[in-house]
Amino acid sequence: ALLWKRHRNARSSTTALSGLTLLWALLLIPAVTGNWYPLAHTSAQGSASPDLTLYAPFSEDSQAATLAQAASLTLHSDLPSLDGATALYPLYAAFARAAYAPQDGAADVVVCTNTPNAYRAIIAGERDIIFVAGPSEKQRQAASDAGVELVFTPIGREAFVFLAGNSNPLDGLALQQLKNIYSGKTAHWKTLGWAAGGRIIVFQRPEGSGSQTGLQNMMGRLPIQRPQPLPDNALFGTGSMMQQVSVTWNGVQPALGYSYRYYAIAMYPNPEVKLLKINGVYPSNEAIADGRYPFTASFYAVTNGPPEGSVKLLIDWILSEEGQSLVEQTGYTPIR
CATH class of the missing domain: 3.40.190.10 (Periplasmic binding protein-like II)
Structure with missing residues (x-):
C-alpha cells in the first residue's frame, strides 16, 4: 500500500465530526504505522506490480540478461537459494540463468518475496543469499536481536x-x-x-x-x-x-x-x-x-554469516567480469 501526507481540514459540523470519530480512528491507526490506503480502491484498475515471470531464469523466452558465452562457473548441486527486492529480481535471475545447471527443482530456489520478506528470511536462515538495498534500522535490529551476523557484499550501484x-x-x-x-x-x-x-x-x-x-x-x-x-x-x-x-x-x-x-x-x-x-x-x-548524482548507493548480496561453499563461489563469480557484465546488461551500474 502506498501512502501520502496531508493535513486534514477541520470539519465545520460538530455532529458530523462526532459521528465519524470512531471510523476515522480505525482508519488512522494503520495510517501512522505506514500501511494505510483507501479501502474502497484496490488494484481493480490494473496490476500494481511488474510481471516477474518475464524474467524467470529457466524459461526459454526469459528477458533476463545473458552472457555471450557459457559462464565460467556452473553449479550442478547445492544450489544457493536466492531471494530479494522486486527491482533486483531480473538481475539475480540472470545470475541463476548463467551459473545454475538446469535441473529439476532449480527454479524453486530462485524466488522474489520483496525486500522486507527477504530480510526476514535471511535472518531466519531460510535463504542463502538475498539481493537488496541496505537495511533499515529495524532490519539491523532484528538481525541483532536474533544473534545473526549479516554480511553485505556490494555488487552494484x-x-x-x-x-x-x-x-x-x-x-x-x-x-x-x-x-x-x-x-x-x-x-x-x-x-x-x-x-x-x-x-x-x-x-x-x-x-x-x-x-x-x-x-x-x-x-x-x-x-x-x-x-x-x-x-x-x-x-x-x-x-x-x-x-x-x-x-x-x-x-x-x-x-x-x-x-x-x-x-x-x-x-x-x-x-x-x-x-x-x-x-x-x-x-x-x-x-x-561518477558519483555526481547525490542519491547513489550500493546494493548487496547479503548472507547470514560469512559466505561459504557454493554461496561463496557464486558471490565471487558475481564480482567477476562475467557477473559484473550481467549487472551492466540488466541496467545497473557495476561495482567494478
Whole structure:
C-alpha cells in the first residue's frame, strides 16, 4: 500500500465530526504505522506490480540478461537459494540463468518475496543469499536481536530517484527542498515555484521496503512527516506509486513519489512520469557511475554469516567480469 501526507481540514459540523470519530480512528491507526490506503480502491484498475515471470531464469523466452558465452562457473548441486527486492529480481535471475545447471527443482530456489520478506528470511536462515538495498534500522535490529551476523557484499550501484507527472513544470528539486517536503515544512507546490500546482500529494512506501529505507537515509535524523489519508480516493489509482504519481487531480498532476531508477525506467515504466534532477543533476548512467548524482548507493548480496561453499563461489563469480557484465546488461551500474 502506498501512502501520502496531508493535513486534514477541520470539519465545520460538530455532529458530523462526532459521528465519524470512531471510523476515522480505525482508519488512522494503520495510517501512522505506514500501511494505510483507501479501502474502497484496490488494484481493480490494473496490476500494481511488474510481471516477474518475464524474467524467470529457466524459461526459454526469459528477458533476463545473458552472457555471450557459457559462464565460467556452473553449479550442478547445492544450489544457493536466492531471494530479494522486486527491482533486483531480473538481475539475480540472470545470475541463476548463467551459473545454475538446469535441473529439476532449480527454479524453486530462485524466488522474489520483496525486500522486507527477504530480510526476514535471511535472518531466519531460510535463504542463502538475498539481493537488496541496505537495511533499515529495524532490519539491523532484528538481525541483532536474533544473534545473526549479516554480511553485505556490494555488487552494484543504483540511483534513488524522485518522480513527478510530466505536466509538472519543475524538472528538478534541491536536496533541502525535498527534506522540507518530507518533513512537512513545505506543503504546496507554489512554495517551489509552481503556483497552479496546489497541495503536494506526497506518496510514501511501506516501512521496511528498499525505497522507504532510501528516503530515511536521505532524511537522516530529520523526522519524516506521518502519512495521512488521501483527499480523493481517485488518487489511489492502481495502488502503484509509478501510476499514482501521474494521476490528474483538480486539473494538475500534483503528486511526488520516489523509487529506484531501474524499477522506474525498465520494470514498471510510466510514460506520464518523469525523473527529477536533484541539485541540478539528472540520474543518468554517467552521473551514477561518477558519483555526481547525490542519491547513489550500493546494493548487496547479503548472507547470514560469512559466505561459504557454493554461496561463496557464486558471490565471487558475481564480482567477476562475467557477473559484473550481467549487472551492466540488466541496467545497473557495476561495482567494478
